[in-house]
Amino acid sequence: xxxxxxxxxxxxxxxxxxxxxxxxxxxxxxxxxxxxxxxxxxxxxxxxxxxxxxxxxxxxxxxxxxxxxxxxxxxxxxxxxxxxxxxxxxxxxxxxxxxxxxxxxxxxxxxxxxxxxxxxxxxxxxxxxxxxxxxxxxxxxxxxxxxxxxxxxxxxxxxxxxxxxxxxxxxxxxxxxxxxxxxxxxxxxxxxxxxxxxxxxxxxxxxxxx
Amino acid sequence: xxxxxxxxxxxxxxxxxxxxxxxxxxxxxxxxxxxxxxxxxxxxxxxxxxxxxxxxxxxxxxxxxxxxxxxxxxxxxxxxxxxxxxxxxxxxxxxxxxxxxxxxxxxxxxxxxxxxxxxxxxxxxxxxxxxxxxxxxxxxxxxxxxxxxxxxxxxxxxxxxxxxxxxxxxxxxxxxxxxxxxxxxxxxxxxxxxxxxxxxxxxxxxxxxxxxxxxxxxxxxxxxxxxxxxxxxxxxxxxx
Numbered sequence: 042x043x044x045x046x047x048x049x050x051x052x053x054x055x056x057x058x059x060x061x062x063x064x065x066x067x068x069x070x071x072x073x074x075x076x077x078x079x080x081x082x083x084x085x086x087x088x089x090x091x092x093x094x095x096x097x098x099x100x101x102x103x104x105x106x107x108x109x110x111x112x113x114x115x116x117x118x119x120x121x122x123x124x125x126x127x128x129x130x131x132x133x134x135x136x137x138x139x140x141x142x143x144x145x146x147x148x149x150x151x152x153x154x155x156x157x158x159x160x161x162x163x164x165x166x167x168x169x170x171x172x173x174x175x176x177x178x179x180x181x182x183x184x185x186x187x188x189x190x191x192x193x194x195x196x197x198x199x200x201x202x203x204x205x206x207x208x209x210x211x212x213x214x215x216x217x218x219x220x221x222x223x224x225x226x227x228x229x230x231x232x233x234x235x236x237x238x239x240x241x242x243x244x245x246x247x248x249x250x251x
Numbered sequence: 252x253x254x255x256x257x258x259x260x261x262x263x264x265x266x267x268x269x270x271x272x273x274x275x276x277x278x279x280x281x282x283x284x285x286x287x288x289x290x291x292x293x294x295x296x297x298x299x300x301x302x303x304x305x306x307x308x309x310x311x312x313x314x315x316x317x318x319x320x321x322x323x324x325x326x327x328x329x330x331x332x333x334x335x336x337x338x339x340x341x342x343x344x345x346x347x348x349x350x351x352x353x354x355x356x357x358x359x360x361x362x363x364x365x366x367x368x369x370x371x372x373x374x375x376x377x378x379x380x381x382x383x384x385x386x387x388x389x390x391x392x393x394x395x396x397x398x399x400x401x402x403x404x405x406x407x408x409x410x411x412x413x414x415x416x417x418x419x420x421x422x423x424x425x426x427x428x429x430x431x432x433x434x435x436x437x438x439x440x441x442x443x444x445x446x447x448x449x450x451x452x453x454x455x456x457x458x459x460x461x462x463x464x465x466x467x468x469x470x471x472x473x474x475x476x477x478x479x480x481x482x483x484x485x486x487x488x489x490x491x
Contacts, residue, residue, distance in 0.1 A: 166477040172460035201456040
């Protein structure tokens with residue numbers, strides 16, 4: 042989990058009023074369905090930093106003597122700024138799958154259809170499991186959790202479409218460049234015989250999707 | 252939930268094409284139980300439509316066997332297959348395929364009336380089926396007075412009216428926007444959860460996510476299938 046995400050996620054929790062330390066953990070857990078898995082230590086460290094930066098300040102204690110923290114004007118402004126700034130620094134270019142497929146596409150000893158299909162099956166399994174959770178989630182009761190699951194579902198849907206595209210692109214290249222295929226790319230096994238038909242099929246289904 | 256509603260065993264389908272032949276299906280086995288929705292994905296030309304036609308008794312396999320609700324289609328003559336189709340199997344198509352001159356309730360009642368039910372009992376069953384897809388109020392409207400999503404829900408009601416327990420859906424969301432598509436999937440899923448069995452052909456992963464399993468078809472063969480459910484919350488924790 043990116044440090045930034047935890048920091049801003051915690052800060053955002055203060056919008057509806059003062060909170061005590063452990064309460065942040067409980068609320069973060071509830072809103073992300075336990076999926077963020079942030080430990081208590083990290084919560085307190087992050088809270089300290091928010092105080093240090095002047096985004097959050099102590100605000101007395103509740104009736105059980107727990108120290109409360111509240112959003113400062115400065116914190117509110119920073120949060121507003123965060124909401125209005127697009128996210129640019131992500132793990133996207135270093136995504137393991139992107140690297141795996143980009144490399145596999147260049148490696149003649151790898152049957153890309155198998156790599157793609159195994160990933161497709163796994164991505165589809167995750168998509169089904171998140172869809173299960175999304176069906177049980179009630180957005181009237183827990184909007185954050187529902188939207189979080191929607192994010193995962195859309196991301197996986199995109200990943201699956203991208204897998205189709207990768208497969209189509211690689212197969213089309215191998216089909217339209219038979220010379221290089223015979224010299225530098227000994228096609229793995231019997232798959233080579235069916236490449237033309239497969240490439241055409243994938244291209245067609247890719248078009249139908251758009 | 253262990254009763255098998257559809258069983259395909261080593262189904263092969265070969266079409267003659269000029270001097271040669273095309274193997275649309277090359278030994279496909281698939282079992283769908285009551286309460287189960289299975290999605291079929293694959294590029295066009297991979298055999299999805301052929302699989303659906305054979306499962307529904309519209310086409311006869313070159314070899315292999317097909318069983319619907321415990322009855323082997325191979326041993327039946329064409330009249331018996333037609334009866335089985337009418338009584339046990341429902342279809343849902345991309346373009347809804349409702350009869351335009353009949354009301355929603357008459358459309359849903361049609362397979363029962365063709366099967367010899369009295370108009371009164373067919374009408375009652377159609378009313379119940381429309382209730383189950385959440386559309387009791389459209390019973391007396393004609394298809395052109397309904398939205399696409401409503402027409403598709405009527406088609407689902409018709410597919411599962413009376414004793415019909417197997418629904419074969421071919422791109423049922425293809426003509427719908429994504430919100431409407433999800434609403435239709437929700438209705439289909441609810442009917443499956445109530446004990447029907449379904450096969451869903453789709454090229455949209457998002458809709459296949461509603462199925463219990465997705466099988467991948469390629470060049471007439473099932474090349475892979477999603478495994479059993481895992482603990483999605485644990486997966487999420489690992490992902491973060």
